[in-house]
Amino acid sequence: xxxxxxxxxxxxxxxxxxxxxxxxxxxxxxxxxxxxxxxxxxxxxxxxxxxxxxxxxxxxxxxxxxxxxxxxxxxxxxxxxxxxxxxxxxxxxxxxxxxxxxxxxxxxxxxxxxxxxxxxxxxxxxxxxxxxxxxxxxxxxxxxxxxxxxxxxxxxxxxxx
Numbered sequence: 001x002x003x004x005x006x007x008x009x010x011x012x013x014x015x016x017x018x019x020x021x022x023x024x025x026x027x028x029x030x031x032x033x034x035x036x037x038x039x040x041x042x043x044x045x046x047x048x049x050x051x052x053x054x055x056x057x058x059x060x061x062x063x064x065x066x067x068x069x070x071x072x073x074x075x076x077x078x079x080x081x082x083x084x085x086x087x088x089x090x091x092x093x094x095x096x097x098x099x100x101x102x103x104x105x106x107x108x109x110x111x112x113x114x115x116x117x118x119x120x121x122x123x124x125x126x127x128x129x130x131x132x133x134x135x136x137x138x139x140x141x142x143x144x145x146x147x148x149x150x151x152x153x154x155x156x157x158x159x160x161x
Contacts, residue, residue: 004038004074012037013045017052026053027063031070040071076111076118078156080104081135084121087128092145096132097121099146103153117153 016033020026030049034041041064050060064070082088082097101107104117111118127133130142134149141152 004042006044009038009042009044010048013048017049021052027055027060028067031060031064035070039075040073043072077116078136079118079120080153081120081122081125082108083123083125083127083131083133085124085128087124088131088133091131093132096134096144096146096149100149103150 012034016030016037019033020030023029027049030053031041034045034049046057046060046064049055050057053060064072080100082093082100084093084097097108100119104112104119106112106117106119108119108121122135125133125135125140127140127142132144133140133142134144134152135141136152136156141148144152
């Protein structure tokens with residue numbers, strides 16, 4: 001999703017502003033809409049959002065940087081989230097995270113050198129009874145071993161690993 005045309009960014013931001021500008025507390029839902037449509041919140045979107053909500057650019061930027069959910073850069077093709085909550089920790093999440101970092105060639109909260117994968121910690125995917133769990137994109141997986149992790153990653157882009 002990188003390399004968005006300026007018109008695409010302006011259009012996504014304008015649509016989000018139109019949907020939310022009149023509602024109280026519009027900033028968070030507006031930011032969610034922009035990220036949902038573009039995959040991240042481009043720096044050039046901060047000023048029009050701030051202007052439309054009568055906020056400073058610093059206030060908008062502060063909200064974007066405060067919440068870990070918001071991305072300021074185009075995401076990797078595959079976002080891999082590993083649960084780090086207590087139930088998953090008790091069932092091997094730490095070893096799984098170590099394996100995932102070695103397999104993908106990146107640390108938590110970063111992307112693989114080829115830009116294919118981003119590795120992110122999350123703190124509960126709701127599969128506590130099936131821990132450790134992980135999410136790839138919008139798909140959630142339970143009882144993930146290092147071997148199953150490798151199978152799931154290999155299945156994403158056959159021949160491209």
